Amino acid sequence: MNSLKNRILSLIILVLVSSCQTDESFVEVPDNAESTANLQSTLRAKLLELYGSLDALILPNSEEYTAIPNDPENEITQAKVTLGKLLFHETELGIAPKSDTGRRTYSCASCHHAKAGFQSGIKQGIGEGGWGFGLSGERRIPHPLYDTDSIDVQPIRTPTILNVAYQDVMLWNGQFGSSGENSGTEAQWTPGTPKEKNKLGFQGVETQAIAGLGVHRLSVSPDLIENGPYKNLFDEAFPNIAQENRYSLINAGLAIATFERTVLANEAPFQKFLKGDTNAMTDTELKGARLFFGKGQCYQCHSGPGLNGMDFHALGMNDLSGDIIGNVDEATAKGRGGFTKNPEDDYKFKTPTLYNLKDVAFLGHGGSFESVKEIIDYKNEAIPENNQVSTNQLDPLFVPLNLTEDEVASLTVFVEHSLYDGNLDRYVPDSTPMGTTCFPNADIRSLEDLDCN
Template sequence: MKPTRDIAALVVAVLALHLGVGAAMSRVQSPSSDGELRLAYAGAPETWPRPDLLPGAAFEEFAPLPPAPEPADNPTTPQKAALGQKLFDDPNLSASGQIACASCHARELGFADGLRTSFGHDRQRGRRNAPSVATAAWATSLFWDGRASTLEEQSLHPIVDGKEMAAELPVVTARIAADAAYAAPFAEAFGTPDVTTDRIARALAAFQRTLKPRSSRYARFLGGQANALNDQQLRGLHLFRTKAGCANCHSGPLLSDQRFHNLGLHFYGRAREDLGRYEVTRNPADVGAFRTPSLLNMNRTGPWMHNGLFPTLDGLVAFYNGGGARPRPRPEQVGDPLFPTTDALVVQRSLTRQEREDLIAFLEAL
C-alpha cells in the first residue's frame, strides 16, 4: 500500500472509532460528495464500497493483473516468444500469403483491428468482431463462443478458417520449413530446427502470453496512485460497481467473469443470427450467449460486442442502461425451446445523463 493510501486508510479507521463502525460503513457505502467518495476508495480494493450485485453474479474483487499463467508443457522463453512474434506477423501462414495474425490483431489498435467485423481471405467478411488478444494469456476460454481452452489450440483456428486465413496446416508447416530464415529461430526456441505444426502453435501461444494491456489511469490507481483517477472517473468507478451494475459481469483482475451471457443480440431466426456458445455446447441454455470480454484498454479496442454493433461508448452505455435487448418471439417462434432469453443480470439501470458521462469517463480510463 502506498503512503497516500496508508494515510487515507488511517482516516477511515479514525472515523470508524469516532462515529461507530456501522455509521462509518454507511457513510463509505453511500458517499455524498467527491471528497467522501475519494475517501471511500482510498484503500485497497477489498476496503472499497461493496458492489451492488444481482442473484447469480460471480464477483471477484478488483485487482491488478497477476503474472501471466503458462502451461508446464510450454513454458515461455524469450527465444520462443520471439519466434512466435515472427510467425504472428508472417502472412505466409495464410493461403494467399497476404494475411497475418497481426492483420486482425494490430499492436497499434490494442491487438484488435478497429473494424465491426474483420475482413479475411478473398475479402470475405467474418460475422464476429476481432477481440483484442492483449489479455488472452489470462483467459480461461478463447473466442467469443469459448471453443478453445488454450492459446495453443486457439492459435491454429484462424489459420484454417475459410473466412480468415483459409490455409491448410500441412501446407503452412511445409512453407515455413522451407524458409531458411526460420531455421535458427526454431533451433533457438526448441533445440532443433525442425518445423512442426505443434511447434508453430506453441510459439504463437508463447508470444501471446508476453502481451499485456498498456498501463492506464485505472491500473495506476489500483497500484496506489490516489490521484490517477480524477473526480469524474472516480464517480464512474463507483457507478460501475453500484448503480450501473457493470460489476455483475465485469470484475476481478480482467474485469471479466469469464462466463457467457446473452444480451439479446443474437438475432435469432433472422438474417444476422448468431447462436454463440450454443454452437459449441449444443446446450439450449447457451443460445445467444457470448463470453464476457475483458474491459482493460477497452477505449482502444472498439467497436464493441461480438458483432461490433456499437461504435461509440455512448451507445454502448445507453444499451446497457436500457436493459439490453429483449427480442420477442414471432408467432411461429412461440414455444420454440431454443428461443433465447436475455440474461437476468442485464436489467434497466435508469442512469442520468451525468451518470452516463461519468461512467464513460471511467471506461476511457481503463
C-alpha cells in the same frame, strides 16, 4: 464630516480589493463535491470488500512469465514469446491463399492489430482478400479482385487478443479449449473442423492459435523454416522437441499463443492506480470506477485482472447486419448454444475484456454499438434489441440499472480512459527475420496507407 469620508474610503478599498480577486474566488463548490483523497479511499475500500486484495485486479508485467496464467502444456519462455511476436505479425506466412493476388499480404495481426486494441478496427475483420488499412484499420475493405466467397471473414465481430491469458476458452462461443468451460463438450469437437484441434489437449489460447493458422490461410512448412531465417528461433523456442517435429504449424501456434498471453494492458491508468499511483485517475474516472464496482454492477460479469469473464450471457444484442460480407449462420447467431447444442446456452456469448475500447468503433458480438456510451446506455435501460431472443432466455443480470445521465457519463469516462493502455505499440516488432517492416498488411493499398512504400 470625517465619518462620511471614512465610509467613502472604506467603500473604495472594498471595491479595489474585490476587483483584484480572480474569477476562481467566485466558483461555487457543489455541496456533494468529494475530495480526491476520499474518492480514492472509498474506491479502494470497495475493491477490498469485493476481492480481499487489490492484487486480484492487477495485470502482471509482460515479462513476469510465472505470474501470467500459463497452459501447463505450453510454458511461457522468452524464446517462445520472441518467436510468437514475430510470427503473429509475419505477412510472409500468408502462403496458403485462395487467390495468388493475396499471397503474402496478410497476417494474424490483420484482424488483431495494436492500433485498434488488438481488434480489427472494423465491424468484420478481413484477413486474406482485404484491401487497405487507413489509420487504425477503419479503411480495410474487400479487395476489388476478390469474389465475396473467397474473402477470409468471419460471421461475427473479431474479438481482441488483449488479456486473453485470463480466458480458458476462446472466441465468443468458447469453442476452443480442451478444459475448463469445455469439459464435457467433447462430442462437439467435430472431426475435419477447426474444433477438432481441441483434441490436442491445450487450453483455449493455444488451441485457437493453432486452429487459426489454418482457418486464416497461414502456413508454416518445415521447408520454409529449415531453409530460412526462422530456424534458429524455432531451435531456441523448442529445444526439447526432436528436430524432425520441431518446425511445425503446431509449434508455430504454441509460440504465437505464448506471445498473446503476454499482451496485457498493464499500463492503463486503472492499473497504475491499483499499484499505488495516486495521480493516475481523475476525479471523474474515480467516480466512474466506484459505479463500475457498485451501482452499475459491471463487476458481476467483468472481473479479474482482465475485467473479462468465463461466463456466457444472453443480453439480446443483435448479430452482424447491414453492409457485411456473407451471412450470419444459425450456429453463430446462437452463440454458446451453437457450439454446445444445448438450448439452454442459446444466444449466450462470452464476456469480453473492457480494456482499450476507446479505439473500437463497433462493440458487441455483432458490432451493433458504435461507442462505449451506447453500450452502457443499452445495459442501463435493459431493453433487448434482438427479437430472436425471448424474454425467458435473457440473462437474469440484464435488468435496468437506474443510472443517471451524469453517472453514465462518469462510467463511460472510466471505461474509455482508465482502462486504456496507450502504449500497445510495444507489442509490435520493428521488423521480422524475413524482412517484413510494414504491419499488419502488405497489400498495395495498405502499404500506401501505412507509408511503407
